[in-house]
Amino acid sequence: MQPATNNQLQTTNNELLSFRGIEKAFFGVKVLKGVSFTVPAGGMVGLVGENGAGKSTLMNILGGDLQPDAGTITLEGSGYAPLNPQDATRRGIAFIHQELNLFPNLSIAENIFLTRFPRAGVTPFIQRGGMNRRAVDLLREVGLEIPPDRLVETLSAGERQLVEIAKALSIDARLILFDEPTTSLSERETDRLFALISRMRARGITMIYISHTLADVFRLCDDIVVLRDGEVVGSGATKTFTTEKLVSMMVGRTVSQLFPERRSLGKRGDEAEAGFATGAPLLEVNGVSQPGVLRDISFTLRRGEVLGLSGLMGAGRSELARILFGLDPRTAGEVRLNGEQLPRLSPRELIERGVAFLTENRRSEGLCLDASVGDNFTLVTLPQHGRTPLRWLAGASLKSAVERIRAVVKLDAKTSDSQPVRTLSGGNQQKVVLGKWLLRQPRVLMLDEPTRGIDVGARFEIYQLIHQLADQGAGVLVISSDMEELMGLCDRILVMCGGTLVDDLPRAQFDRERILRAALGTNQEAAP
Amino acid sequence: MTAAATTNHKPQTKNPLGWFLSEYLGLGLTVLLFLALAPFTPGLATSNNLLNILGYLLPLLIVAIGMTLVMISGGIDLSVTSIIALTSVVGAKLMTGDAGVPTIVGVLTMLALGAGLGALNGAVITLLRLPAFIVTLASMMFLSGFAIWLTQSKSIYGLPGSFLALGQRLPISLALTVVLALAAHLMLRRTVFGRWLYAIGQNATAAHISGVPVRAISTAAYAASGFCAALASVLLTARLETGSPVLGREILLDIIGATVVGGTSLFGGKGKIAWTFFGVLFLTVLDNALNLLSLSQFSITITKGAVILFAAVLDAVRSRFVVRSS
Amino acid sequence: GKSEAPPTAPAAPGKVKTVGVAFETLQTEYWIAGFEAIKAELKKRDITMLEAVADSDASRQLQQVKNFITRGVDGIILVPKDAKTCIPMIRAANEAKIPIVLFNRPADKTDAQFTAVVADNPKLTQETVTYMIEQARKTGTKHKAMVVLGDLGDINAIGRRDGFEAAVKGNESFIEVVARVPSEWNQEKAQAGVANALQANPDISFIFTSSDFLLPSITSALKASGRYKKVGEPGHVILGGFDGDATAYQMLVDGYLDATGVQDVYFEAQASVQALVDRREGRPVAELYLDPGFVIHQGNLKEKAARMWGANIRK
Amino acid sequence: MNRTSRRLLDLAPFLLFVTVLAIFGVQSPKFLESGNLVNIVVQASSTGIVAVGMTFVLLTAGVDLSVGAIMFVAAAVAGKMALAGWPLPIILPVMVAVALMFSACNAFFVTKVRVAAFIVTLATLFIGRGLGLRITETRAMNLPDSFLELGSARWLGVPLPALLFGGVLLVAHLVLTRTPFGRQVFAIGHDVEMAKKAGIRTGRVLAAVYLISGLCAAFAAMVSLGQLGAVSPKFGEQKEFAAIAAAVLGGTSLFGGRGNVFPGTLLGALLIQAIENGLVVVNADPYLYPMITSVVIFISVWLESLRNRTR
Numbered sequence A: 001m002q003p004a005t006n007n008q009l010q011t012t013n014n015e016l017l018s019f020r021g022i023e024k025a026f027f028g029v030k031v032l033k034g035v036s037f038t039v040p041a042g043g044m045v046g047l048v049g050e051n052g053a054g055k056s057t058l059m060n061i062l063g064g065d066l067q068p069d070a071g072t073i074t075l076e077g078s079g080y081a082p083l084n085p086q087d088a089t090r091r092g093i094a095f096i097h098q099e100l101n102l103f104p105n106l107s108i109a110e111n112i113f114l115t116r117f118p119r120a121g122v123t124p125f126i127q128r129g130g131m132n133r134r135a136v137d138l139l140r141e142v143g144l145e146i147p148p149d150r151l152v153e154t155l156s157a158g159e160r161q162l163v164e165i166a167k168a169l170s171i172d173a174r175l176i177l178f179d180e181p182t183t184s185l186s187e188r189e190t191d192r193l194f195a196l197i198s199r200m201r202a203r204g205i206t207m208i209y210i211s212h213t214l215a216d217v218f219r220l221c222d223d224i225v226v227l228r229d230g231e232v233v234g235s236g237a238t239k240t241f242t243t244e245k246l247v248s249m250m251v252g253r254t255v256s257q258l259f260p261e262r263r264s265l266g267k268r269g270d271e272a273e274a275g276f277a278t279g280a281p282l283l284e285v286n287g288v289s290q291p292g293v294l295r296d297i298s299f300t301l302r303r304g305e306v307l308g309l310s311g312l313m314g315a316g317r318s319e320l321a322r323i324l325f326g327l328d329p330r331t332a333g334e335v336r337l338n339g340e341q342l343p344r345l346s347p348r349e350l351i352e353r354g355v356a357f358l359t360e361n362r363r364s365e366g367l368c369l370d371a372s373v374g375d376n377f378t379l380v381t382l383p384q385h386g387r388t389p390l391r392w393l394a395g396a397s398l399k400s401a402v403e404r405i406r407a408v409v410k411l412d413a414k415t416s417d418s419q420p421v422r423t424l425s426g427g428n429q430q431k432v433v434l435g436k437w438l439l440r441q442p443r444v445l446m447l448d449e450p451t452r453g454i455d456v457g458a459r460f461e462i463y464q465l466i467h468q469l470a471d472q473g474a475g476v477l478v479i480s481s482d483m484e485e486l487m488g489l490c491d492r493i494l495v496m497c498g499g500t501l502v503d504d505l506p507r508a509q510f511d512r513e514r515i516l517r518a519a520l521g522t523n524q525e526a527a528p
Numbered sequence B: 001m002t003a004a005a006t007t008n009h010k011p012q013t014k015n016p017l018g019w020f021l022s023e024y025l026g027l028g029l030t031v032l033l034f035l036a037l038a039p040f041t042p043g044l045a046t047s048n049n050l051l052n053i054l055g056y057l058l059p060l061l062i063v064a065i066g067m068t069l070v071m072i073s074g075g076i077d078l079s080v081t082s083i084i085a086l087t088s089v090v091g092a093k094l095m096t097g098d099a100g101v102p103t104i105v106g107v108l109t110m111l112a113l114g115a116g117l118g119a120l121n122g123a124v125i126t127l128l129r130l131p132a133f134i135v136t137l138a139s140m141m142f143l144s145g146f147a148i149w150l151t152q153s154k155s156i157y158g159l160p161g162s163f164l165a166l167g168q169r170l171p172i173s174l175a176l177t178v179v180l181a182l183a184a185h186l187m188l189r190r191t192v193f194g195r196w197l198y199a200i201g202q203n204a205t206a207a208h209i210s211g212v213p214v215r216a217i218s219t220a221a222y223a224a225s226g227f228c229a230a231l232a233s234v235l236l237t238a239r240l241e242t243g244s245p246v247l248g249r250e251i252l253l254d255i256i257g258a259t260v261v262g263g264t265s266l267f268g269g270k271g272k273i274a275w276t277f278f279g280v281l282f283l284t285v286l287d288n289a290l291n292l293l294s295l296s297q298f299s300i301t302i303t304k305g306a307v308i309l310f311a312a313v314l315d316a317v318r319s320r321f322v323v324r325s326s
Numbered sequence C: 001g002k003s004e005a006p007p008t009a010p011a012a013p014g015k016v017k018t019v020g021v022a023f024e025t026l027q028t029e030y031w032i033a034g035f036e037a038i039k040a041e042l043k044k045r046d047i048t049m050l051e052a053v054a055d056s057d058a059s060r061q062l063q064q065v066k067n068f069i070t071r072g073v074d075g076i077i078l079v080p081k082d083a084k085t086c087i088p089m090i091r092a093a094n095e096a097k098i099p100i101v102l103f104n105r106p107a108d109k110t111d112a113q114f115t116a117v118v119a120d121n122p123k124l125t126q127e128t129v130t131y132m133i134e135q136a137r138k139t140g141t142k143h144k145a146m147v148v149l150g151d152l153g154d155i156n157a158i159g160r161r162d163g164f165e166a167a168v169k170g171n172e173s174f175i176e177v178v179a180r181v182p183s184e185w186n187q188e189k190a191q192a193g194v195a196n197a198l199q200a201n202p203d204i205s206f207i208f209t210s211s212d213f214l215l216p217s218i219t220s221a222l223k224a225s226g227r228y229k230k231v232g233e234p235g236h237v238i239l240g241g242f243d244g245d246a247t248a249y250q251m252l253v254d255g256y257l258d259a260t261g262v263q264d265v266y267f268e269a270q271a272s273v274q275a276l277v278d279r280r281e282g283r284p285v286a287e288l289y290l291d292p293g294f295v296i297h298q299g300n301l302k303e304k305a306a307r308m309w310g311a312n313i314r315k
Numbered sequence D: 001m002n003r004t005s006r007r008l009l010d011l012a013p014f015l016l017f018v019t020v021l022a023i024f025g026v027q028s029p030k031f032l033e034s035g036n037l038v039n040i041v042v043q044a045s046s047t048g049i050v051a052v053g054m055t056f057v058l059l060t061a062g063v064d065l066s067v068g069a070i071m072f073v074a075a076a077v078a079g080k081m082a083l084a085g086w087p088l089p090i091i092l093p094v095m096v097a098v099a100l101m102f103s104a105c106n107a108f109f110v111t112k113v114r115v116a117a118f119i120v121t122l123a124t125l126f127i128g129r130g131l132g133l134r135i136t137e138t139r140a141m142n143l144p145d146s147f148l149e150l151g152s153a154r155w156l157g158v159p160l161p162a163l164l165f166g167g168v169l170l171v172a173h174l175v176l177t178r179t180p181f182g183r184q185v186f187a188i189g190h191d192v193e194m195a196k197k198a199g200i201r202t203g204r205v206l207a208a209v210y211l212i213s214g215l216c217a218a219f220a221a222m223v224s225l226g227q228l229g230a231v232s233p234k235f236g237e238q239k240e241f242a243a244i245a246a247a248v249l250g251g252t253s254l255f256g257g258r259g260n261v262f263p264g265t266l267l268g269a270l271l272i273q274a275i276e277n278g279l280v281v282v283n284a285d286p287y288l289y290p291m292i293t294s295v296v297i298f299i300s301v302w303l304e305s306l307r308n309r310t311r
């Protein structure tokens, strides 16, 4: 181990990595403005900040995906300037990207070993058996019991996230960068991941952990570095921070609470005023089934209701929403909207009837990555701006809609409307998809992991927005892996397990334990 | 309101290299090529030659406009040349001989047939979810074989004068092309249809989930391509005074080449009518100049390849410059 | 259209200094031979030659002819893509008062003024095939025949097909056409087609190809099935072609080919240039010069070889 | 959908192929004779080999329009050498070298200068064609019989072209499915930028893919020469088209990342050839060829898509 050269920021003297004055600009916009901090060997540093603060950019520089405009990185006392991801791998750095970097047309094992396939002896051929066996071990370590020769395209978002983690484990890394690893993981998988992380820490692996779930950061990290607008605005040992302090450092103002007050459905007194019969059935689902995915799902979403859908990964929550929106087939069951039976489910017709659905895969299903922010925002509502008969677009009304919605979702002010969404930070991309649907002012809103990657400040406002929609008579169905979020946001929570609805709790009965038990299923002893 | 749109993402064109960095590089290259060759190429810069170039360019441009729409949607249409041939012989059969329908009926039939065949392509591609390449390849073979069978290899002569004027009076064909190009341009830039077309090309799944009528719009793009091919067929048939079952057979690669050289992506979601115009102009001027230079055939072919490569390299350098200079 | 003539076009008769030569394609030997013959003829007379090749694209060819007019040539020799698409080109030349000669391919009836120097494809083919049929008749047995067709969209290919059918008509009693192989003027397709036909009908003993440039495809298929035999040997397949290229000449000399219809390129080149010069210098010019062409076969090889272009290009 | 129809659909491309064979077989029993079936394979070899190389390129979301031109140049050089009396053992490696030079040029511009593959290979298509015309002086060349002998030679009763086709197919299949390189080709086809992030040396893989395509073009040129024994100015023309069609017909996506050479590209190449062969054998009206071929192609892709959809 190299002797320490410097211990400005940290009290420990065995630093592994240090950033000095890192700067990076995209198209003339400075994204990192002289970032400096140090990561101690064997330590775990939490990196937090608003969406677009520059966290991923910094990690991309460390991982060799990007080169800084200025500044230096020191790794184990010697200079480190990776020109490509291979350089980073060679120096023992593994990087779990925020936007999962998996190839859906390849198998799980192939994704894991893509650049380091085991060979059968001296032949040029891949040693399939050995590769798959190692993959099984790695998958077991992250808690995924899936055959390693399955194509990644058949995996749900959460499963993919675990594969990405297994991939990072497969290189004997000294330093692992986690960029929001839990966004699609439910409680159980998250716990598994944390257990894994502590095992790795015990082995002396250093980690940088980026997350918007501050509780996790507090729970895991020794030190915290706060980025705001490309600058380090605070750093130090975790115990020197409180949640309030952290949040106010991140967003530059104080945020007193994480969830807005929710007046529960029954207590509302101003029903008449709101102009709708509160609690009238809005979306009725009756006996929806699809072999192997869903079994006999029935529930009712009422006006003004925020309905949560909880469950473990693979419980079929996303599948349910997809079927309701006409994206996947169903073999049985009927769906009624406003009492009227829908003969055929198709996104177009449902959107016309005021239904909206935010999918869990923002990049593959939510965004046109090479289109501009403005075009993405207005994709759903485009017909409203097209004057008949030629559907001539009204530029001014489009523009004002974009202005309006970007303020509502608090899109990073650094980004312009003509910028391709591909170049936005992960959280800001999520805001664009969300904004796209909110512009539609839907009456039924289905949200699959709506706040994936969105920072705490903006989250609060989005929750408020959801409540506001509900108060105006809309029904909201929220799928989330974050139980805090569901309990803070919803009026009622449905729990799914193995493709069936297993529990239905009104707000008054919200109980972590009970939800978790239901989600695990009755044969609890079988679960690890 | 937040401080929205305070920064402009687009590269500034104020710097001295601005012109080189702009998307009008293609046009600039064409002009440059023209100016560079003019002194050595007898007759290049004469008004007659320019009119000549134009006469050749217009039908190509029309087909390429249709191709651009299809390619923006992420597809490809290999059947355009066969649609040209089939509409040519059907139109000519109708307007000549004993049937002898009036020109206007003949032309409208040709256009309707072209649009219909395009729509059929589109419907098959979208409804059965088949790859555009192979569907339009099959329809290329079928329609071309059908046109030749229909005429038993004989081309058809003796078209009415009112029809011939469409292709031979330059102002008429020019006006038709300009109207079409402007309509396509405005449609892409300013209408819901245009935005949808780009969205489909960029991410058809996301577009479908966002309520874009993906099938209808893609089908419409193929119909538009068939229509454009038929319109080009009107001009070509009139220009050559012949309904021919092999009309346009050789120009497929030129059409796709010009569209791609212009900058439209084969993978969809990217393209402009103006770019396509530059691409067609570039290839046509190049071809014309090489011809006037009276080089031997292999020199012409080699030079053509080299110039295309050179232009493409310049363009690649340009786009990297755009990234770096910002 | 526009009435203004290009400034360089002389209104009065004069000498021919520059001639534009526009070919539809240069991708077979026949056209190259024609091209070279014209080139030589022009050189002999000290006339500058401008050249253009349209790569089978009629619209491009129209542009090229207009290019010539722009360049102020004194005459144009054109190998049109087909009989019809060339009419606007002739018109354009007429308008500019530039004499134009159609080389080897005629135009359809039109009011436009031109001179055509052509061989009669159907007629010459018919003569060639008739000679082959005579040879077949001599064997006294019934023959199964195959014809290799050109591109069905090519007017010359169609003319030769028609000539073939006309010759066979009336002789069905001992010539049965069992295979019509479309080659699309592609050697590989022709080779595959001939091999397939021979596979299906091993007793084919009579093959006519619409162009000599497909002969290698036929011989390779014949060789593969062990049926490549000289005239007179048992099992010989009566073989005929059209064009008269170098391969055909060699096969005639070696005794494998029975006959081929030869177009007289020297005659055609000379007549074309002469027609331009005559018209320019104010002498009367006919509308049509017919290249008589001739069938060259094992019987007249020695006497006719000198005028067979294919016999002269391998030097 | 029940089990049997599921299984039937799974076999769809193969069944269609068999159906085509059966229909022609009923029309003319000669069609199914082993000699004729061997003919089909031999005649599909040249296009099939190019299509195998093309499949590699298409899998990376690229395209190689220059294969036909490369074949032409390689054949033209071979022809010149053969006529000058060089022996085959020298000529064949030279053909490979010429083809690799061209495809190295493609690879350079695609990977280093990052010009779109379509444009690069379109340009090399023109350059190659022009160069070939120059070398042949636009003349047809009849080669010595050594080439024809090579084309009709048999080894253990299998014609050499079919053997070469089979060999190329086998190697390509193993490379694509069993080697790191092959799997990386699929990854790049899905998304180059992602592949770069994953640490794949995308430049090398892409370059290799174009070289493979060029190598296949050289082999195809040898097969064609062996079949024809002659080089004409149209040698290899439109080959790129036939090859792309065979690959896409075999289920390879033009957008990259999806496809296979076995059985896909093989069946694609064989199907087209079987139709052409059958039409000649049953002495069909020449005017019907394109229409019948296109209808069978259409049915074939349709079945393929039905199969994929019910997956």
Ligand SMILES: Nc1ncnc2c1ncn2[C@@H]1O[C@H](COP(=O)(O)OP(=O)(O)OP(=O)(O)O)[C@@H](O)[C@H]1O
Pocket (backbone or CB within 6 Å): A026, A027, A031, A049, A050, A051, A052, A053, A054, A055, A056, A057, A058, A098, A412, A414, A415, A422, A423, A424, A425, A426, A427, A428, A453, A455
């Ligand atoms: N390739 C690029 N081109 C242009 N701008 C970019 C590019 N990549 C990132 N940016 C900009 O850099 C800024 C920082 O992005 P970064 O992804 O680092 O944010 P982040 O802190 O990871 O945010 P999040 O929490 O949302 O993931 C954003 O404003 C983003 O728009």
Ligand SMILES: Nc1ncnc2c1ncn2[C@@H]1O[C@H](COP(=O)(O)OP(=O)(O)OP(=O)(O)O)[C@@H](O)[C@H]1O
Pocket (backbone or CB within 6 Å): A153, A154, A155, A156, A157, A158, A159, A184, A186, A311, A312, A313, A314, A315, A316, A317, A318, A319, A320, A360, A481
């Ligand atoms: N295309 C597919 N082919 C095969 N299996 C699939 C496919 N898509 C999803 N699955 C499987 O179906 C199951 C249900 O997935 P679904 O996405 O509905 O789960 P979920 O409850 O939403 O979980 P998550 O929180 O991970 O999104 C998962 O086990 C997943 O692997």
Ligand SMILES: [Mg+2]
Pocket (backbone or CB within 6 Å): A055, A056, A057, A098, A179, A425, A426, A427
């Ligand atoms: Mg990020």
Ligand SMILES: [Mg+2]
Pocket (backbone or CB within 6 Å): A156, A157, A317, A318, A319, A360, A448
């Ligand atoms: Mg889910």
